[in-house]
Amino acid sequence: MKIPLVDLKAQYESIKDEIQAAVARVLETSQFILGREVEDFEEAFARYSNARYAVGVNSGTSAVYLTLLALGVGPGDEVVTVSHTFIATVEAISWTGAKPVFVDIEERTYNIDVRQIEAAVTPKTKVIIPVHLYGHPADMDPILEIAKRRNLFVIEDACQAHGALYKGKKVGGLATAACFSFYPGKNLGAYGEGGAVLTNDEALATQLRKLRNHGGLGKYSHEILGMNARLEGIQGAILKTKLPYLDRWNELRRRHVEEYNSFLSEAGVGLPDEAPEVRSAFHLYVIRAPYRDELNAYLNEQGIGSIVHYPAPNHLLECFKNLGYKRGDLPVTEKVSKEVLSLPLYPELTLEQIRFVSETIQSFLKEKSRPRSPAKTALS
Numbered sequence: 001m002k003i004p005l006v007d008l009k010a011q012y013e014s015i016k017d018e019i020q021a022a023v024a025r026v027l028e029t030s031q032f033i034l035g036r037e038v039e040d041f042e043e044a045f046a047r048y049s050n051a052r053y054a055v056g057v058n059s060g061t062s063a064v065y066l067t068l069l070a071l072g073v074g075p076g077d078e079v080v081t082v083s084h085t086f087i088a089t090v091e092a093i094s095w096t097g098a099k100p101v102f103v104d105i106e107e108r109t110y111n112i113d114v115r116q117i118e119a120a121v122t123p124k125t126k127v128i129i130p131v132h133l134y135g136h137p138a139d140m141d142p143i144l145e146i147a148k149r150r151n152l153f154v155i156e157d158a159c160q161a162h163g164a165l166y167k168g169k170k171v172g173g174l175a176t177a178a179c180f181s182f183y184p185g186k187n188l189g190a191y192g193e194g195g196a197v198l199t200n201d202e203a204l205a206t207q208l209r210k211l212r213n214h215g216g217l218g219k220y221s222h223e224i225l226g227m228n229a230r231l232e233g234i235q236g237a238i239l240k241t242k243l244p245y246l247d248r249w250n251e252l253r254r255r256h257v258e259e260y261n262s263f264l265s266e267a268g269v270g271l272p273d274e275a276p277e278v279r280s281a282f283h284l285y286v287i288r289a290p291y292r293d294e295l296n297a298y299l300n301e302q303g304i305g306s307i308v309h310y311p312a313p314n315h316l317l318e319c320f321k322n323l324g325y326k327r328g329d330l331p332v333t334e335k336v337s338k339e340v341l342s343l344p345l346y347p348e349l350t351l352e353q354i355r356f357v358s359e360t361i362q363s364f365l366k367e368k369s370r371p372r373s374p375a376k377t378a379l380s
């Protein structure tokens with residue numbers, strides 16, 4: 001049995017006719033960049049997330065970068081975030097010229113440890129970026145409280161959390177702005193690159209619309225220094241077609257998480273947790289495993305597409321060595337990065353596949369824990 005980490009083809013097959021009609025609409029109107037389909041999607045995605053404005057951009061990385069630029073973040077500023085995240089969060093901060101300042105995570109949810117934020121805030125801090133990692137929303141209320149008291153902006157990195165809830169409210173409308181990625185493997189994925197920023201702040205939305213389009217709203221209008229970071233028409237049409245399925249797909253992810261949890265309850269691995277105040281979007285199913293690297297290699301050999309998110313924390317990456325962090329600075333982040341393992345998870349996964357993955361893990365760990373009986377004793 002071959003079980004990939006995600007199966008984009010299976011999802012495409014389930015909505016093929018609608019997708020082909022959507023793509024055909026764009027081809028017929030030839031609105032390949034921004035245009036009607038992108039505007040319709042922006043409106044639908046903002047409404048879905050209870051945010052006032054959505055600005056479609058060409059990736060999640062651009063979403064974070066442009067939002068920071070729009071808020072005036074640059075050299076001399078500091079942005080507080082986590083090291084246990086996809087590199088894009090930290091890249092985006094770095095390209096503004098601001099300095100990323102890392103806070104450790106809490107071990108249960110893998111999200112920013114809100115008790116440690118205040119100690120990381122200095123007079124140079126402008127923004128806090130909590131990352132809703134693996135689809136599990138960060139604990140936003142204490143973050144927003146600190147931000148209010150210290151006069152900081154908060155940007156949700158919601159690139160892995162489309163449709164997740166925090167205290168009954170959709171992520172995306174909880175802070176100054178929220179950034180989404182529509183990379184194909186995300187819970188809401190384009191068929192190419194894509195991203196969006198949500199905000200309730202009209203001036204910020206307008207600034208973002210200019211930044212993504214060479215500094216102006218119309219052709220050859222260049223009011224500010226911008227760039228090209230526009231969402232394509234075909235991606236807008238595809239995303240608009242897929243959005244109505246998002247909640248159902250997230251429900252299926254949740255069901256598969258429960259199935260994994262019951263199959264793996266006695267396996268000797270750590271299972272994912274969900275804080276009582278949230279409803280995770282379960283972008284990934286992440287276990288904590290002994291012999292993690294060996295297990296990962298074994299699963300891959302058996303045709304199972306497990307992978308590590310992420311093998312090295314950002315503060316220890318070569319490209320960020322200028323930030324001056326060293327091993328031991330973020331103990332929970334460093335511990336977790338040695339133990340986490342993501343198992344295949346996507347809405348179309350079957351119970352049989354989940355059972356196979358779980359049994360393969362169990363047989364590997366059983367073999368590992370068998371006391372080694374040296375040949376000598378066997379003979380005596």
Ligand SMILES: *Cc1c(COP(=O)(O)O)cnc(C)c1O
Pocket residue numbers: 058059060061062085086088089131157159160180181182183194195
């Ligand atoms: C995917 C992702 C991004 C970047 O999105 P791209 O669309 O790939 O640029 C940023 N942050 C997090 C946490 C992500 O998972």
